[in-house]
Amino acid sequence: MEFLEKTKLKREEKDYLERLLLESQIGDIKLMQNKIYITLFNSKMIILKNPSLEIYNSLKSFQENNYPVESKREYKKYSVSIWSKEEEENLIKDYYQKSLEDLSKKLKKSYYQISMKVIKLKLVDTRPWTIDEVELLKQNMNTSNHNLGKILRRTVHSIKSKKRAIVRSKLEL
DSSP states (O other): OOOHHHHHHHHHHHHHHHHHHHHSSEEEEEEEETTEEEEETTSSSEEEEEHHHHHHHHHHHHHHHSSSOOOOOOOOOOOOOOOOHHHHHHHHTTTTTHHHHHHHHHHTOOHHHHHHHHHHHTTTGSSSSOOHHHHHHHHHHTHHHHHHHHHHHOOOHHHHHHHHHHHHHHHOO
């Protein structure tokens, strides 16, 4: 980490900072009021005072090289349409085998239209949360709901709801 050598930190501080950056994922890096704010996914923040622009650019480069940006969901605009019986049957048939994005492309409906129809058809109520799914969710609380939805084959609304329940249960302990 070449940017650490450019800082005016003591050797043990540099070692500590390096360990922190390698052990946890960098969420965001901001340069404001002559300070660099580094947000980590393990709920920690590092503040570097009076850094040079070179250190900031080096940090951003380190982040880009070590933590690839999560893929953004592609929003495609589809015209509002009434669901045909055939489209509903295809959705019911393919819901557990295909992702919502694939269903959206196949049925030529928006991601939101698919999600709402899934809820109306009560396809989401048929599968309770398993212990493994809850554990995976607990370990990845800072991962985007969309990506967790892809991994767990659940709607974003379901992921949000379960995250709230987990946080509430931790607060009650």
